[in-house]
Amino acid sequence: MPGRQSGDRSVAELYRDDPERADALVWGRRGALKGAALATMGAALGGAIPFAARMPEGLVPAALAQGSAAPQFLDMEGKARLILQGERPLNAETPEAMLDDDVTPADKFFIRNNGSVPDPVADTRAWKIRVDGEVNTPLELSVGELEGRFEVVTRRLQMECGGNGRSGFSPQAAGNQWGNGAISNAEWTGVRLRDVLRAAGLKDSAKFTGHYGADSHLSAQGPAISRGMPIAKGMEEDTLIAIRMNGQPIPQMHGAPARLLVPGWPGSLSQKWFNRIELKAEPHRGRGMGGTSYRVPVTPIVPGSRNNGADFADMTSMPVRSVLTSHAHGTRLPAGTRSLDVRGQAWAGDLTVSAVHTSVDFGASWQPMTVNPPPNAHSWQRWTGRIALPSDGYFEIWYRATDSNGRMQPHAAANWNPQGYGANPISRAAILVG
Numbered sequence: 499m500p501g502r503q504s505g506d507r508s509v510a511e512l513y514r515d516d517p518e519r520a521d522a523l524v525w526g527r528r529g530a531l532k533g534a535a536l537a538t539m540g541a542a543l544g545g546a547i548p549f550a551a552r553m554p555e556g557l558v559p560a561a562l563a564q565g566s567a568a569p570q571f572l573d574m575e576g577k578a579r580l581i582l583q584g585e586r587p588l589n590a591e592t593p594e595a596m597l598d599d600d601v602t603p604a605d606k607f608f609i610r611n612n613g614s615v616p617d618p619v620a621d622t623r624a625w626k627i628r629v630d631g632e633v634n635t636p637l638e639l640s641v642g643e644l645e646g647r648f649e650v651v652t653r654r655l656q657m658e659c660g661g662n663g664r665s666g667f668s669p670q671a672a673g674n675q676w677g678n679g680a681i682s683n684a685e686w687t688g689v690r691l692r693d694v695l696r697a698a699g700l701k702d703s704a705k706f707t708g709h710y711g712a713d714s715h716l717s718a719q720g721p722a723i724s725r726g727m728p729i730a731k732g733m734e735e736d737t738l739i740a741i742r743m744n745g746q747p748i749p750q751m752h753g754a755p756a757r758l759l760v761p762g763w764p765g766s767l768s769q770k771w772f773n774r775i776e777l778k779a780e781p782h783r784g785r786g787m788g789g790t791s792y793r794v795p796v797t798p799i800v801p802g803s804r805n806n807g808a809d810f811a812d813m814t815s816m817p818v819r820s821v822l823t824s825h826a827h828g829t830r831l832p833a834g835t836r837s838l839d840v841r842g843q844a845w846a847g848d849l850t851v852s853a854v855h856t857s858v859d860f861g862a863s864w865q866p867m868t869v870n871p872p873p874n875a876h877s878w879q880r881w882t883g884r885i886a887l888p889s890d891g892y893f894e895i896w897y898r899a900t901d902s903n904g905r906m907q908p909h910a911a912a913n914w915n916p917q918g919y920g921a922n923p924i925s926r927a928a929i930l931v932g
């Protein structure tokens with residue numbers, strides 16, 4: 499792909515190191531890209547740029563803007579070649595083109611740990627979960643008892659890290675630099691949390707939950723993470739205590755023997771190795787609550803500025819996002835390719851996706867794609883479509899989804915915050931034809 503040929507390296511490198519300066523040097527005072535500047539840019543990108551005249555001023559081509567450092571990959575039994583985000587704690591992202599399955603298989607499921615992964619237990623059915631706090635009758639139920647006592651349901655549910663898309667922020671926000679791949683949509687089987695809470699008998703004072711799991715922080719001090727939510731989310735039909743994933747016992751990495759599944763909200767609520775839920779009159783104050791953790795500004799702050807998050811609000815439903823799964827960023831296609839069948843997934847937290855659009859002319863024109871209805875609420879949705887290409891050359895497929903409230907992915911990550919939540923800008927995949 500672009501930047502590989504030695505003569506073009508300098509331009510590609512310049513873009514990597516200092517995109518703004520590169521842009522000024524290559525394009526000069528840009529009206530339209532033409533003459534020598536167009537030739538230089540085309541050489542750096544590896545082909546002619548048929549829609550050069552529609553390139554917005556200051557746009558850094560996707561082929562040059564992304565993938566600065568060579569990614570490292572996970573090498574682990576039972577897992578696909580995920581993009582390694584960190585080893586201690588272990589975090590790995592699913593490459594976007596690997597999100598093509600409607601039901602995410604275990605091996606392609608992203609990994610997000612805040613602490614150490616506990617050792618597996620021998621008898622998973624004897625694993626106990628405690629329900630206490632503002633309830634009439636504190637309970638301690640084994641996984642076996644849960645299955646025997648309550649209705650067992652199966653749902654396809656998205657689970658997305660609150661920081662998904664973080665790498666879209668400028669200046670860079672703290673944390674794993676996720677692209678779009680901290681998302682999964684597995685088939686979860688379990689009991690509804692609300693049935694269990696009702697069995698314990700909620701007091702009127704039970705307004706919030708607090709979640710606990712068996713893993714500990716790497717400092718070995720206290721829980722790795724312990725978040726909570728307003729009781730209304732806990733009482734929703736799709737909030738589960740899950741005991742199977744895709745019809746199998748939950749893999750150890752993903753929270754065996756039982757985990758919470760709080761679809762549509764930050765994945766951090768979906769407690770793995772789940773062993774206790776506490777009902778509370780006030781918001782829970784465990785690790786990962788308060789300050790700038792999983793919280794976003796109510797009034798935008800200056801990007802890059804310091805803030806203690808006191809005026810921020812807890813993240814609730816995740817924003818709308820789409821992935822392109824048919825063509826990886828950097829795909830090269832045979833000369834003469836004039837149409838592309840494209841597809842991907844799109845989701846919008848608690849909402850549904852009403853439209854997905856694509857553009858191949860740098861956003862000058864957009865075509866509607868076909869979006870399938872979700873098989874059940876809180877599942878992602880498949881989108882498909884065909885894109886026409888006028889000639890050989892360098893193209894970018896831009897893709898964006900719109901949620902059922904009419905909100906669309908923005909052109910740039912908005913509402914910057916120190917820990918980088920809620921970035922869902924329009925994505926761009928570079929494609930070279932010929």
Ligand SMILES: Nc1nc2c(c(=O)[nH]1)N[C@H]1C(S)=C(S)[C@@H](COP(=O)(O)O)O[C@H]1N2
Binds near residue numbers: 660
């Ligand atoms: N016990 C426990 N539960 C946890 C976490 C954790 O570190 N420990 N990480 C949370 C976060 S931030 C996310 S995004 C999801 C990731 O789940 P996965 O690793 O199965 O993809 O689990 C959540 N539940």
Ligand SMILES: [Mo]
Binds near residue numbers: 658659766
């Ligand atoms: Mo997360």
